[in-house]
Amino acid sequence: MAKTKTAPIALVSMPTLRDDIPSFQLALLKPTLERAGFSVVPHSVFLDFSRHVGPALNQALAEVRMALTGEWIWTKAAFGALRPAREYLDRYRVDLDELCGPAGVTPKALVDLRERGCPAFIERVVEGHDWGQYAFVGFTVVFQQLLASLALAKALKEKWPTLPIVFGGATFEDDIAAEVMAQCPFADVVHCGDADLTLPELARRVSKRLPLDGLPGAMFRGRDGAVRYAGRAPNLEQMELTPLPDFDEFLAHRGELGLVSDRPLMLPLETARGCWYGMKNHCTFCGLNRQGMAFRSKPPAQVLEFLQALSRRYGTRHFNAIDNILAPEYAQALFGVLAEAKTDLELHYEIRPTVGREQLREMRRGGLVSVQPGVESLSTHVLTLMKKFTTGVKNVELLKWTAYYEIQNAYNLLYGFPGETVADYELTATLLPQLFHFQPPYGFVKARADRGSPMFEAPKEQQLGTLAPVAVYQHLFPPDFDLSRISYYFDDTRTNVPPADAYEACHELVDEWTARWKSSERPTLTYFKTPGSLSLFDRRRGDGHATRFDGRAAELYEFCADARRTVDVVERFGDDRPWLDATLAEMLERRLLLDLDGRYLALALPANRYH
Numbered sequence: 348m349a350k351t352k353t354a355p356i357a358l359v360s361m362p363t364l365r366d367d368i369p370s371f372q373l374a375l376l377k378p379t380l381e382r383a384g385f386s387v388v389p390h391s392v393f394l395d396f397s398r399h400v401g402p403a404l405n406q407a408l409a410e411v412r413m414a415l416t417g418e419w420i421w422t423k424a425a426f427g428a429l430r431p432a433r434e435y436l437d438r439y440r441v442d443l444d445e446l447c448g449p450a451g452v453t454p455k456a457l458v459d460l461r462e463r464g465c466p467a468f469i470e471r472v473v474e475g476h477d478w479g480q481y482a483f484v485g486f487t488v489v490f491q492q493l494l495a496s497l498a499l500a501k502a503l504k505e506k507w508p509t510l511p512i513v514f515g516g517a518t519f520e521d522d523i524a525a526e527v528m529a530q531c532p533f534a535d536v537v538h539c540g541d542a543d544l545t546l547p548e549l550a551r552r553v554s555k556r557l558p559l560d561g562l563p564g565a566m567f568r569g570r571d572g573a574v575r576y577a578g579r580a581p582n583l584e585q586m587e588l589t590p591l592p593d594f595d596e597f598l599a600h601r602g603e604l605g606l607v608s609d610r611p612l613m614l615p616l617e618t619a620r621g622c623w624y625g626m627k628n629h630c631t632f633c634g635l636n637r638q639g640m641a642f643r644s645k646p647p648a649q650v651l652e653f654l655q656a657l658s659r660r661y662g663t664r665h666f667n668a669i670d671n672i673l674a675p676e677y678a679q680a681l682f683g684v685l686a687e688a689k690t691d692l693e694l695h696y697e698i699r700p701t702v703g704r705e706q707l708r709e710m711r712r713g714g715l716v717s718v719q720p721g722v723e724s725l726s727t728h729v730l731t732l733m734k735k736f737t738t739g740v741k742n743v744e745l746l747k748w749t750a751y752y753e754i755q756n757a758y759n760l761l762y763g764f765p766g767e768t769v770a771d772y773e774l775t776a777t778l779l780p781q782l783f784h785f786q787p788p789y790g791f792v793k794a795r796a797d798r799g800s801p802m803f804e805a806p807k808e809q810q811l812g813t814l815a816p817v818a819v820y821q822h823l824f825p826p827d828f829d830l831s832r833i834s835y836y837f838d839d840t841r842t843n844v845p846p847a848d849a850y851e852a853c854h855e856l857v858d859e860w861t862a863r864w865k866s867s868e869r870p871t872l873t874y875f876k877t878p879g880s881l882s883l884f885d886r887r888r889g890d891g892h893a894t895r896f897d898g899r900a901a902e903l904y905e906f907c908a909d910a911r912r913t914v915d916v917v918e919r920f921g922d923d924r925p926w927l928d929a930t931l932a933e934m935l936e937r938r939l940l941l942d943l944d945g946r947y948l949a950l951a952l953p954a955n956r957y958h
Contacts, residue, residue: 523835
């Protein structure tokens with residue numbers, strides 16, 4: 348299709364984001380619009396900011412902590428004077444110390460960045476480019492990009508009053524979009540929902556200054572100044588229609604700025620949207636897929652084509668699937684093909700924790716090197732309250748086999764669900780020291796009622812009291828903003844939960860676990876197999892000791908490599924019940940075997956890599 352004769356379109360991705368990962372939104376929207384005949388100029392402004400403040404500080408700011416410092420630094424640039432910085436520094440001292448340490452700066456440097464550095468950066472971006480040449484400027488907003496985007500949009504509008512400003516991205520559910528339109532007169536349009544089908548028509552109308560009435564997804568100001576909205580854009584059902592993402596601008600601009608990383612280039616890749624599990628059981632704390640839960644995935648053959656094309660074009664073999672969950676058919680249709688081809692591609696996916704050992708092994712052969720599973724708890728009772736509909740022992744199995752197959756495991760442990768008991772966390776505290784040889788969680792954190800989650804949408808049903816935006820939003824937005832509409836994170840009152848001290852032991856154990864894994868000697872629990880014997884070496888708590896099982900005891904331990912029901916163990920080894928009971932008791936006493944949810948699970952990892 349021949350390109351239209353309209354002016355080019357600018358697509359902008361603002362700070363605060365890491366500088367070693369491209370904006371997938373820019374990479375997808377650029378070819379989407381180009382296929383419709385538009386000329387598109389992407390701007391990875393977050394890269395310029397990394398150069399402005401230094402990669403170490405940028406990396407620290409890009410990590411999403413509850414202090415939302417990656418947003419707070421833009422408050423003056425976006426809104427002018429707000430609440431005193433001292434209140435913020437005092438309230439979030441712990442978070443800021445964790446941020447400043449790796450970045451090699453002090454909290455005072457963050458204040459200086461908010462007061463002078465960020466406003467100066469916005470001025471530099473405005474003056475350093477002819478933004479007035481564009482038909483419109485579109486901002487894609489995710490994570491901590493909202494305030495920086497508002498700051499640049501306001502500054503562009505001040506210099507080019509007739510330049511249309513369009514916002515879009517995962518941040519903009521209807522209520523957040525409506526509050527931005529109400530409080531930010533420089534915002535002309537906010538697009539809500541999947542943009543694949545509606546963005547080209549929106550671009551045509553905005554470029555030609557045509558009315559947007561009736562266009563799904565477009566929340567806009569009419570000529571009378573009133574905000575109009577025809578409703579969210581429909582979900583894209585045919586994922587095969589999305590184009591090959593284009594990362595050219597990111598790589599070229601990163602090279603121009605001299606930004607380097609000690610990690611290999613990892614490209615984001617989208618192979619599915621929605622959540623097939625959430626369609627049946629929406630996890631109570633999950634705020635993702637608020638309106639886009641319906642699961643849709645690309646054909647595996649097309650994913651293979653995209654991987655081949657992107658690895659050739661950009662010389663990388665590392666890919667991060669930004670999907671919310673792995674499509675079930677990919678386990679064989681994608682990873683099976685990659686395994687047979689013996690490629691060296693490395694992929695990250697989010698998965699269900701119910702994936703078993705055999706499936707993990709095959710996917711590891713096909714290049715799965717990192718997962719983000721929904722572990723969340725080791726208590727089956729708590730998992731049921733979350734509507735995870737899995738078990739604690741299944742989660743421990745996943746930790747075991749991802750450790751064995753050397754698959755990075757990015758997971759959290761959550762607490763604070765109405766209906767849980769002190770006993771749930773007494774159990775967890777007994778389990779944790781036995782698992783120190785597996786990868787630790789990112790943290791042990793209280794579950795929140797994030798916008799879009801069942802805890803947010805139906806607090807009474809979830810036994811929650813009054814919801815209120817977390818305190819940090821008072822430091823981000825002027826008083827005129829309705830924080831209940833613009834916030835994503837919420838606090839609430841909960842009465843049907845254990846007292847705070849019920850969680851202390853788990854907090855301390857997770858901290859110890861994490862520290863041990865950061866030390867020069869990680870905890871281990873391994874066994875070596877010889878004919879008829881297993882030799883186990885336990886260095887989970889630093890005081891290493893050895894144990895040997897011979898004959899039937901060795902056979903019993905290996906039988907429990909995967910979690911076995913008690914009835915199955917008895918059926919296999921129960922001809923000598925006194926021996927079986929005594930042997931199980933010894934293994935349990937030595938904490939080499941787990942008895943959880945009516946199943947026995949051997950905890951030691953085989954030293955043999957071909958297990």
